[in-house]
Amino acid sequence: MTPLGVPVSDLAKVAVASLVGTSSREHLHRTHPPQTAFFIARKIYAILTHPLRKFPGPFLCGISNAPYSYWFNGGRRDFIIKDLHEKYGPVVRIAPDELSFATPQSFRDIYGFRTAPHSTFPKSRFYDGSAFSSYGVHGIITARDPAEHAQMRRHLSHAFSERALREQEGLVAEIVDEFVKIVGNMGAEGKVVDFEWWLRCCMFDVTGSLAFGRGFDALKNGGQHPSLKFVVEAMKQLSLIDTMTRFPYLGKVFALFFARKLLKLLRGSAMHEEFALSIVRERIANPTTRPDILTRLQENLPPNTRLPDIQLATHVCEILIAGSDTSNTTMGTVFNYVLRDPSLYSRLTTTIRSHFSSYDKINALEAAKVEMLRSIIQESMRILPPVPGALNRLVPEGGDTVDGFFVPGGTYVTTQPLATALSPLYFDEPMKFKPERWERSSKGKDILEASQPFSLGPRGCLGQNLAWMEMNTILCKVFWKLDLELVNTDMDLHRDSKLDSLWDKPPLLIKVSERRD
Numbered sequence: 338m339t340p341l342g343v344p345v346s347d348l349a350k351v352a353v354a355s356l357v358g359t360s361s362r363e364h365l366h367r368t369h370p371p372q373t374a375f376f377i378a379r380k381i382y383a384i385l386t387h388p389l390r391k392f393p394g395p396f397l398c399g400i401s402n403a404p405y406s407y408w409f410n411g412g413r414r415d416f417i418i419k420d421l422h423e424k425y426g427p428v429v430r431i432a433p434d435e436l437s438f439a440t441p442q443s444f445r446d447i448y449g450f451r452t453a454p455h456s457t458f459p460k461s462r463f464y465d466g467s468a469f470s471s472y473g474v475h476g477i478i479t480a481r482d483p484a485e486h487a488q489m490r491r492h493l494s495h496a497f498s499e500r501a502l503r504e505q506e507g508l509v510a511e512i513v514d515e516f517v518k519i520v521g522n523m524g525a526e527g528k529v530v531d532f533e534w535w536l537r538c539c540m541f542d543v544t545g546s547l548a549f550g551r552g553f554d555a556l557k558n559g560g561q562h563p564s565l566k567f568v569v570e571a572m573k574q575l576s577l578i579d580t581m582t583r584f585p586y587l588g589k590v591f592a593l594f595f596a597r598k599l600l601k602l603l604r605g606s607a608m609h610e611e612f613a614l615s616i617v618r619e620r621i622a623n624p625t626t627r628p629d630i631l632t633r634l635q636e637n638l639p640p641n642t643r644l645p646d647i648q649l650a651t652h653v654c655e656i657l658i659a660g661s662d663t664s665n666t667t668m669g670t671v672f673n674y675v676l677r678d679p680s681l682y683s684r685l686t687t688t689i690r691s692h693f694s695s696y697d698k699i700n701a702l703e704a705a706k707v708e709m710l711r712s713i714i715q716e717s718m719r720i721l722p723p724v725p726g727a728l729n730r731l732v733p734e735g736g737d738t739v740d741g742f743f744v745p746g747g748t749y750v751t752t753q754p755l756a757t758a759l760s761p762l763y764f765d766e767p768m769k770f771k772p773e774r775w776e777r778s779s780k781g782k783d784i785l786e787a788s789q790p791f792s793l794g795p796r797g798c799l800g801q802n803l804a805w806m807e808m809n810t811i812l813c814k815v816f817w818k819l820d821l822e823l824v825n826t827d828m829d830l831h832r833d834s835k836l837d838s839l840w841d842k843p844p845l846l847i848k849v850s851e852r853r854d
């Protein structure tokens with residue numbers, strides 16, 4: 338398997354098929370007219386009697402996965418689905434077996450814990466494939482079996498507890514200080530800093546330090562670590578893998594066309610897996626009390642047991658992706674909107690600079706008290722949900738209801754975060770950045786549960802307290818110490834971002850200088 342679920346053997350099969358000609362199945366399809374007519378009649382019958390036929394949506398989506406794959410590969414899937422919700426309403430059929438919802442209640446029904454007579458929806462096959470999946474090992478994010486996942490989550494929760502968080506603060510602060518110093522120095526040299534890239538390096542180092550027990554020196558060497566390159570590349574290929582899952586036969590042809598890309602991914606994946614395993618093994622051979630996630634994952638196990646090396650390595654690889662890109666996207670959105678609004682920028686810097694009498698006094702506990710910053714972060718996660726909408730779930734056998742609609746078993750369902758969080762049904766002037774809607778005193782008409790950046794229920798974000806700690810600390814330190822000015826003001830985050838499984842954002846060019854006041 339590739340890291341993302343494409344069986345390696347498929348690549349070989351495609352190569353063989355291309356040498357020996359069409360497969361027997363393809364030969365069957367070069368059929369006599371009556372067989373062709375029968376095939377078409379069967380297809381039409383299946384379309385007319387499909388259990389999802391009553392759900393609204395574009396006609397083509399009801400008969401083929403092609404529109405969905407086309408949108409996904411074009412990088413604008415979620416924006417298109419958002420438009421479809423505006424046209425068709427709260428539920429849209431986006432593929433033959435797939436429904437998209439855009440309501441707060443659907444978040445609860447699809448992702449939440451449900452009690453009898455309902456049942457909790459498991460993750461779908463679109464989660465198959467991650468680092469080490471070729472060994473049959475799943476991590477906390479890709480485990481689909483609810484019982485297997487529940488056991489993992491109980492164990493991993495310990496690594497994200499309040500106590501663990503307090504102990505992790507020092508490790509985070511070390512890297513944040515390095516980040517502030519590096520961007521400050523670049524600014525002093527007269528360079529414009531691409532915060533999109535440097536925040537990515539910073540979060541990769543922070544999450545690497547916590548999950549792998551060491552940073553990746555991405556800040557020191559400008560993101561040259563092969564694992565960072567691989568992760569960035571792999572996240573951009575998920576639409577391709579999704580397409581291959583939807584079109585298993587066409588997928589083989591695709592594999593031929595994209596053989597180079599896939600082989601590069603395979604090589605990158607093998608290196609990343611090797612690297613993760615070597616770190617885990619090194620750690621096991623040299624036990625330490627360093628208070629990171631890797632240490633915590635080796636605790637709280639039944640006596641005389643330990644997690645297999647590969648299982649540990651799978652968890653840390655998945656945590657690396659879950660924890661780095663999400664926080665980096667959120668902070669990029671904060672900088673983008675705050676720096677465009679001089680009054681907001683001035684109020685925020687004044688608040689932070691008066692809250693802390695010196696840079697050294699900035700810590701997670703105090704940073705969490707800056708309420709204005711909290712509202713700004715919440716609004717940033719609403720206006721650009723850091724995890725876009727492929728959090729696919731499978732309706733269990735027998736079917737169930739989602740926001741009052743009965744959905745047959747076997748249907749794939751999602752709540753589309755962008756469509757929900759940018760809907761005028763739930764937010765007043767949804768395209769406007771208005772942090773005040775999150776303030777406790779706000780009497781706005783907004784329905785805040787329509788923004789669920791961390792998802793909810795049994796698979797909701799396990800690292801959200803850690804994420805808050807990281808983001809509060811970084812943003813307080815940067816706004817306290819540096820003056821910032823957005824350079825590429827013509828950039829539009831919604832217009833210029835693409836998405837695959839996560840966001841592919843445009844550069845965020847910022848002039849940085851030591852604060853003048």
Ligand code: HEM
Pocket residue numbers: 477478490544656659660661663664667718723724728790791792795796797798799800801803804
């Ligand atoms: C702004 C920052 C973050 C956001 C918006 C975010 C969002 C999410 C979302 C939406 C999910 C659900 C994914 C799904 O259903 O497939 C998730 C899961 C998860 N996140 Fe986060 N996340 C953030 C930061 C972090 C951090 C910093 C970590 C750890 C270093 C982390 C660790 C996890 C883990 C382990 C899961 C899997 C939980 C499970 O399945 O039991 N996240 N996150």
